[in-house]
Amino acid sequence: MVFQGSSAALSHTGKVRSNNQDSGYSGSNLFVVADGMGGHAGGDVASSLAVHRLEDLDHPYGSTSDAEHALQTAIVDTAGDIIDTVQVKPELAGMGTTVSALVMVDDYAVIAHIGDSRIYLYRDNALTQITTDHTFVQRLVDSGRITPEEARYHPRRSVLMRVLGDMDPDPEVDTFIMPTQPGDRWLLCSDGLCGVVDDAQTSKVLDQGLAPGGTADALLKLALDAGAPDNVTIVLVDVGGQHPVVSGTATVVGSASNPVGIEVPAARPGRSSWLHPGRQAANEPSHFEPAxxxxxxxxxxxxxxxxxxxxxxxxxxxxxxxxxxxxxFAGYSWSQTRYYIGADDDSVVIYRGVQQSIGPIALSSAYEETGIALADLSDFDRNKVENTISARSLSDAKLIVDRLEPQEEAAG
Structure with missing residues (x-):
């Protein structure tokens, strides 16, 4: 049956790039984000090819397995389309695209994915990343060599391990089926959003309960506020919910919405890319599939x-x-230049150091036994010694001791 819910799609060039190589699609049952890569018009062509190939799948399905097979076949066919296009226009060699697609079949979401665009599910106030990035840094994360936070800033975070391109006619595509329910919010996005806006910020916007269009606008604003160094494409799908079902024609955004379609422009003479000598680079590629x-x-x-x-x-x-x-060491050395007079059991002693300790380490030690018994001192002097008397130096300490001589000895 036809999907019951509401959706929205938008795509923005961002603040740095001069053209939009992303494409997006929001229909009655089908929802797609494709992030193109390549030099002069290459990414535009690749993502447009993907969306226009997949849009024929936007209709009800008798079973989830039928939809899964249709997605798998269409994405593989897109790889063939890219290869055929490069044969006609060799200056586009190296172009490619990610694809993250979702087909709603009754109470299930059928998902197909390749690349580093993402599909998220927001359910019960929790945001979950459903797809796995096919990137070099994701492999490092999976192997425990770096953390997810380190992956966000890794210098090789845009290196793709799997992508639709002109090198592989039989790409490996992830496909799976998940149950969905009223109230679910599905977010499909290019890395122009998830690469600069963290999941906590995204979750906060989704939790506001705005209609899909308003939510997509709010997410785009976050990306733009963060600098938007790449194209930003967002497709938001609400299952059931409080917002009315939006009927009518499908929404196509990004390069796939260009009225000239996927017409390949002529190559410009001049510079050539170091990676593909025949390809001209209007923008520095945002992705690269390594050999x-x-x-x-x-x-x-x-x-x-x-x-x-x-x-x-x-x-x-x-x-x-x-x-x-x-x-x-400096503190200890200084402490050993200090002296004080104190009591040791029943006698007067000159101590070297200060009357503190660091843990179990005392910073003073007995330096000289004076031979004066505490019992021979007056009550006043004995009390001073028991509370310790600080001295400026060793000679000062000895002068203080001389003044503590027993009274009877001083009188004699």
Whole structure:
């Protein structure tokens, strides 16, 4: 049956790039985000090819398996379309696109995914990432070599391990089926959103309960406020809910909405890309699908980076410990220039150091037994000694002791 709910789609160039290589689609049963990559018009063409190939799937399905098979077949066919296009226009060599697609079939969401665009599910005030990024850094996260937070800022975070491109006619696409229910909010987005807006901020916007269009606008504002260094494409799908079902024609956004469609422009003479000599670069590519040997170089580089981090951390720790040790030594050395007079059991003693301790380490020790018994002192002097008498130096300490001579000896 036709999906019961509401949806919205939008796409924005962002604040840095001069053209929009993303495409998005929001229909009656089908919802798609495709993030294109490549030089002169390459990403535009690739993401447009994906959306226009997939939009034929926007109709009710008899079963979830039928929808899953249709998605898988259409995405693989898109890879063939990209290869055929590059054969006609070799200057577009290296172009490709991610695809994250969702088809609603009764109470189920049928999902197909390749690349680093994402599909999220917001349910019961919790946001869950449903798809897995097919990126180099995600492999590092999965292997425990870096944390998800480190992955957000890793210099190789845009290196894709799987993508629809002109190198693989039979790409590996993730497909799976999930139950959905009224009140669910499905978010499909390119990394122009999830790469700069964290999940906590996204969840807060989704929790506001705005209509899909208003929610998409609010999410876009977050991306723009964060600098929007890449194109931003958002498709939001509400299952049932309080907002009215939006009927009518499908919404196509981004490069796929261009009236000239996927017409490939002529290559411009001049500079060529270092990666693909025949491809012109209007914008620096936002993604790159590495060859196996390049992947090995990346892995080695990451290992070297990890070793450098360990060396820097250990060096920093050693320097901090050395500074602490130097400070302690300087403090101890100073303390050993100080003296005071105190009592040791029943006699008067000159102590070297100060009357403090660091944990179990005392900062003073008995320096000289005076031979004067506490019992021979006046009550006043005995009380002073028991409470200790500070001295400026050793000679000062001895003068203080001389003034403590027993009264009877002084009288004689």
């Amino acid at each position: 196996p040997e390049y992947l090995e170089e990346l892995i080695d580089e990451d290992r070297r980076r990890a070793r450098r981090r360990r060396v820097v951390w250990i060096t920093g720790l050693v320097l901090v410990l050395a500074a602490i040790a130097a400070g302690l």
